[in-house]
Amino acid sequence: xxxxxxxxxxxxxxxxxxxxxxxxxxxxxxxxxxxxxxxxxxxxxxxxxxxxxxxxxxxxxxxxxxxxxxxxxxxxxxxxxxxxxxxxxxxxxxxxxxxxxxxxxxxxxxxxxxxxxxxxxxxxxxxxxxxxxxxxxxxxxxxxxxxxxxxxxxxxxxxxxxxxxxxxxxxxxxxxxxxxxxxxxxxxxxxxxxxxxxxxxxxxxxxxxxxxxxxxxxxxxxxxxxxxxxxxxxxxxxxxxxxxxxxxxxxxxxxxxxxxxxxxxxxxxxxxxxxxxxxxxxxxxxxxxxxxxxxxxxxxxxxxxxxxxxxxxxxxxxxxxxxxxxxxxxxxxxxxxxxxxxxxxxxxxxxxxxxxxxxxxxxxxxxxxxxxxxxxxxxxxxxxxxxxxxxxxxxxxxxxxxxxxxxxxxxxxxxxxxxxxxxxxxxx
Amino acid sequence: xxxxxxxxxxxxxxxxxxxxxxxxxxxxxxxxxxxxxxxxxxxxxxxxxxxxxxxxxxxxxxxxxxxxxxxxxxxxxxxxxxxxxxxxxxxxxxxxxxxxxxxxxxxxxxxxxxxxxxxxxxxxxxxxxxxxxxxxxxxxxxxxxxxxxxxxxxxxxxxxxxxxxxxxxxxxxxxxxxxxxxxxxxxxxxxxxxxxxxxxxxxxxxxxxxxxxxxxxxxxxxxxxxxxxxxxxxxxxxxxxxxxxxxxxxxxxxxxxxxxxxxxxxxxxxxxxxxxxxxxxxxxxxxxxxxxxxxxxxxxxxxxxxxxxxx
Numbered sequence: 001x002x003x004x005x006x007x008x009x010x011x012x013x014x015x016x017x018x019x020x021x022x023x024x025x026x027x028x029x030x031x032x033x034x035x036x037x038x039x040x041x042x043x044x045x046x047x048x049x050x051x052x053x054x055x056x057x058x059x060x061x062x063x064x065x066x067x068x069x070x071x072x073x074x075x076x077x078x079x080x081x082x083x084x085x086x087x088x089x090x091x092x093x094x095x096x097x098x099x100x101x102x103x104x105x106x107x108x109x110x111x112x113x114x115x116x117x118x119x120x121x122x123x124x125x126x127x128x129x130x131x132x133x134x135x136x137x138x139x140x141x142x143x144x145x146x147x148x149x150x151x152x153x154x155x156x157x158x159x160x161x162x163x164x165x166x167x168x169x170x171x172x173x174x175x176x177x178x179x180x181x182x183x184x185x186x187x188x189x190x191x192x193x194x195x196x197x198x199x200x201x202x203x204x205x206x207x208x209x210x211x212x213x214x215x216x217x218x219x220x221x222x223x224x225x226x227x228x229x230x231x232x233x234x235x236x237x238x239x240x241x242x243x244x245x246x247x248x249x250x251x252x253x254x255x256x257x258x259x260x261x262x263x264x265x266x267x268x269x270x271x272x273x274x275x276x277x278x279x280x281x282x283x284x285x286x287x288x289x290x291x292x293x294x295x296x297x298x299x300x301x302x303x304x305x306x307x308x309x310x311x312x313x314x315x316x317x318x319x320x321x322x323x324x325x326x327x328x329x330x331x332x333x334x335x336x337x338x339x340x341x342x343x344x345x346x347x348x349x350x351x352x353x354x355x356x357x358x359x360x361x362x363x364x365x366x367x368x369x370x371x372x373x374x375x376x377x378x379x380x381x382x383x384x385x386x387x388x389x390x391x392x393x394x395x396x397x398x399x400x401x402x403x404x405x406x407x408x409x410x411x412x413x414x415x416x417x418x419x420x421x422x423x424x425x426x427x428x
Numbered sequence: 429x430x431x432x433x434x435x436x437x438x439x440x441x442x443x444x445x446x447x448x449x450x451x452x453x454x455x456x457x458x459x460x461x462x463x464x465x466x467x468x469x470x471x472x473x474x475x476x477x478x479x480x481x482x483x484x485x486x487x488x489x490x491x492x493x494x495x496x497x498x499x500x501x502x503x504x505x506x507x508x509x510x511x512x513x514x515x516x517x518x519x520x521x522x523x524x525x526x527x528x529x530x531x532x533x534x535x536x537x538x539x540x541x542x543x544x545x546x547x548x549x550x551x552x553x554x555x556x557x558x559x560x561x562x563x564x565x566x567x568x569x570x571x572x573x574x575x576x577x578x579x580x581x582x583x584x585x586x587x588x589x590x591x592x593x594x595x596x597x598x599x600x601x602x603x604x605x606x607x608x609x610x611x612x613x614x615x616x617x618x619x620x621x622x623x624x625x626x627x628x629x630x631x632x633x634x635x636x637x638x639x640x641x642x643x644x645x646x647x648x649x650x651x652x653x654x655x656x657x658x659x660x661x662x663x664x665x666x667x668x669x670x671x672x673x674x675x676x677x678x679x680x681x682x683x684x685x686x687x688x689x690x691x692x693x694x695x696x697x698x699x700x701x702x703x704x705x706x707x708x709x710x711x712x713x714x715x716x717x718x719x720x721x722x723x724x725x726x727x728x729x730x731x732x733x734x735x736x737x738x739x
Contacts, residue, residue, distance in 0.1 A: 104705030113492030257598030
């Protein structure tokens with residue numbers, strides 16, 4: 001082999017090595033999700049429920065070499081803890097956050113404080129429904145991963161409906177007819193567990209979704225610009241008038257304010273009462289009260305008008321967000337990519353009794369998902385009202401006011417005035 | 429009355445030898461040093477955070493906004509806040525009722541179980557047992573008991589007292605329904621303190637009073653009650669303090685509702701600071717609550733200590 005040939009071979013070998021190295025470098029970023037075996041380290045994760053998340057961890061840990069340290073706590077308590085941790089700089093890498101501005105630790109409040117990582121460029125971002133934008137986007141950037149969606153629905157005892165010979169209603173008039181038939185059959189038509197004040201939100205938001213978001217789509221823009229108020233909103237007035245008419249006309253359990261949420265669901269499970277209005281996340285608990293499980297339980301969207309096409313349902317996502325100061329940011333992003341797989345996204349939602357939030361998630365065949373599919377497709381959904389509101393004080397004023405109206409200490413005008421006062425206090 | 433009682437704290441010498449003045453124990457520095465580690469820990473984990481945190485009451489800190497100095501604005505807001513004023517009224521009413529009822533019941537139980545009745549040890553254990561439960565568990569338990577058509581209503585109906593059933597947690601009476609559960613929870617510790625006090629009273633004192641012809645009521649009023657003065661001081665101080673900072677049961681059983689009828693200052697403070705992230709205002713409420721408790725307990729101690737007697 002001549003000297004020149006040796007030089008040529010060396011040059012070719014060097015070029016080939018360089019090319020291979022460059023190719024490896026070039027594919028490095030893109031392959032973070034495909035071959036993230038080199039990530040390693042520890043990922044700290046805090047969320048509100050183990051269900052759905054824990055089964056997804058072993059695969060992620062073995063694929064990436066990342067050890068996931070989890071904290072699970074009830075959503076409210078977790079939010080309070082996270083606010084303190086974020087202030088102290090000790091928050092986990094990845095954590096659960098509420099939509100909008102419902103609490104100090106909700107997504108948009110954290111964005112304002114510069115606490116969240118911009119997730120706009122992530123591979124799953126294109127599958128986030130545009131309807132969620134007001135709850136998780138700021139300045140056109142996306143800051144949260146929607147783990148699943150929750151809808152507020154009317155759950156009914158199938159045996160009670162059979163006994164009364166009624167079908168799920170699609171209009172307000174039909175609903176009243178169904179309630180009358182149930183009452184005549186000796187079944188308590190509606191079970192309200194308003195001793196737990198947060199439960200007052202569910203039927204209220206279910207009615208307001210159609211009467212406010214559906215029929216007054218500009219209400220919140222006009223409220224923000226000072227052009228209207230809760231007291232001036234026909235939708236809000238009708239929402240409360242219809243809610244209280246259900247109690248005043250004797251369609252509910254005798255003592256809604258003395259009944260906590262769980263016994264209210266239990267009454268529907270046993271057939272003592274027929275209908276309870278709850279978020280889909282309560283479905284696993286509710287099903288547990290029904291002897292026949294899902295076979296004994298039905299679901300429908302609560303109608304608020306006499307036109308079925310005007311029915312909207314409250315539908316809000318639950319979020320995971322990445323700490324802007326995450327110690328293992330790459331692992332946090334890899335984990336979100338891992339759970340955004342269509343089957344995994346579906347698996348997680350199903351375990352939560354919820355609805356997959358990503359558009360490309362594998363559909364789930366159960367009564368909850370089937371009942372809301374058409375509303376999602378027609379975009380007849382609105383976020384839970386408190387997720388649109390600028391602070392938690394407004395929901396607190398509404399919950400206390402609803403209880404006071406039922407007690408007879410206040411009327412609808414007073415309740416709406418309280419909500420306007422709370423809104424004014426928050427917005428300064 | 430043959431019993432000789434001394435008032436206030438005893439300054440009696442430690443040991444006396446007949447014919448010589450009693451030697452007094454020389455003050456020593458050593459015990460102070462033994463206290464030091466605990467004092468340092470207390471200062472670091474209680475005093476310093478409390479004092480440093482109280483500065484927040486004079487700022488408008490909220491959420492992630494460090495806030496600015498606002499002077500007394502949070503305290504002015506507190507005076508205008510209808511919910512906080514209603515909570516203060518509830519807090520004072522609850523503290524007074526719990527202190528009076530719980531102290532009286534605990535004393536009656538102690539007197540009953542200090543006698544020679546059968547199964548008194550079992551009864552003492554049963555009355556003390558609720559104290560072993562956490563307030564959250566007690567709240568959940570009583571929330572269930574008070575459910576419409578629940579155990580309490582069923583029992584009343586079974587006893588032919590159905591006319592007494594009501595919306596226990598769904599009406600204006602909810603506050604007193606919760607108070608009843610709190611008294612059930614804590615009366616055992618009051619009973620235990622009074623039992624300890626009763627057992628420290630030499631039986632010859634009451635026997636002597638009996639010989640002098642004093643009946644049971646007079647023996648209690650003139651012998652037992654004064655000698656239980658220290659127990660009463662402890663019981664009232666503990667009960668008042670616990671009642672003013674009541675939170676758990678209200679939080680679990682009603683969340684402050686219906687409306688604001690079971691709100692307490694502690695609950696309002698928690699909601700403002702941790703639910704709404706209004707740290708400045710929440711701390712101002714906490715500071716006011718602390719000052720109220722300190723003032724009330726100071727007055728209570730100075731009154732009840734005057735009535736303390738020792739054997």
